[in-house]
Amino acid sequence: MRGVVWQAVGHVLAKCYVRDAPRAKNAAQQPRYTFDPKGFYCTLKRRATQVLGTSMKGHGPTAEMHSVAMTMLSAWLVCFAAMCLAPMYTAVVAAVMAATFLHALFGVGHNFFHQANNLWMYVFDLTLYTSNHWRVSHAISHHTYANLELDTEVSSVEPFMYGGACSSCAPCNAHALLCWCWLRTGTS
Amino acid sequence: MLVLAAHRYFLTNKPRNAVTVYASFHLLLIFASTLDCIRHYVGILTLKESFRPEDCLVWIEALLLVWCRGVGPGLGLFFLMQCITSWMLAALSFSVHRTEHSWTEGDANPQLDFGR
Numbered sequence: 001m002r003g004v005v006w007q008a009v010g011h012v013l014a015k016c017y018v019r020d021a022p023r024a025k026n027a028a029q030q031p032r033y034t035f036d037p038k039g040f041y042c043t044l045k046r047r048a049t050q051v052l053g054t055s056m057k058g059h060g061p062t063a064e065m066h067s068v069a070m071t072m073l074s075a076w077l078v079c080f081a082a083m084c085l086a087p088m089y090t091a092v093v094a095a096v097m098a099a100t101f102l103h104a105l106f107g108v109g110h111n112f113f114h115q116a117n118n119l120w121m122y123v124f125d126l127t128l129y130t131s132n133h134w135r136v137s138h139a140i141s142h143h144t145y146a147n148l149e150l151d152t153e154v155s156s157v158e159p160f161m162y163g164g165a166c167s168s169c170a171p172c173n174a175h176a177l178l179c180w181c182w183l184r185t186g187t188s
Numbered sequence: 189m190l191v192l193a194a195h196r197y198f199l200t201n202k203p204r205n206a207v208t209v210y211a212s213f214h215l216l217l218i219f220a221s222t223l224d225c226i227r228h229y230v231g232i233l234t235l236k237e238s239f240r241p242e243d244c245l246v247w248i249e250a251l252l253l254v255w256c257r258g259v260g261p262g263l264g265l266f267f268l269m270q271c272i273t274s275w276m277l278a279a280l281s282f283s284v285h286r287t288e289h290s291w292t293e294g295d296a297n298p299q300l301d302f303g304r
Binding site for chain 2: 080083084085088091092095096098099100102103106107122125126127128129130131132133
């Protein structure tokens, strides 16, 4: 959003205007975004531009976040070095530990790829997923249509598994419940 | 496809998971990142995606392990790490992140709630 001159975009769009889109028959088919200056999309865009256009001090990652990310990366590097150099049995244990820290680094990369380009988002690429692809699929598909059919991260596993947020997706819900209990036990 | 219907539902108007999904779910999760990586390189080969500098990171990981351990054990350790991560991502993060249990009415403190 930063770097885009919305007024200039508006001028270009105005040149391409043909006519208003016909109204949909029901509310579900209404377009999600409209160009109504007082509508949700334009209001959000205007307010976000005001914030992003000013000082970003206090809006970026905290020192605590940086230190957590650095700790996870260091721990993963130590485990990875053990995978390369330690005796085989130790290397297998190190691989399991490295996987745990890599899981944490996936989370770090995920949080940072939602922001402007930065070096930390590339820790995501230490996994077999790619930050460049996820930045689009996750940010646009999942965060806009969380858990709906248009969320490709849920629908991509169909027909092998139905992962939508519904009472019939038993494996997901059973897992979630177990993980939730585990997290609550660990944090309380 | 219908032969497998006892184990899998292929019709989108039957969005229910079979009992076997409780087991096969984990197999899918273990190889999810590997499958996504294959999808990425198929995309590169078919010119739908591009090879980016950050894609070298996993190659460096794999090559370092192969260099230190040999091809078999090196790749074995590499995929052991990646597959466990893939399983953890899906079994822990994915599930908690997406189901109805993860949604709340917002923060109890109105000053911290979204939009304030």
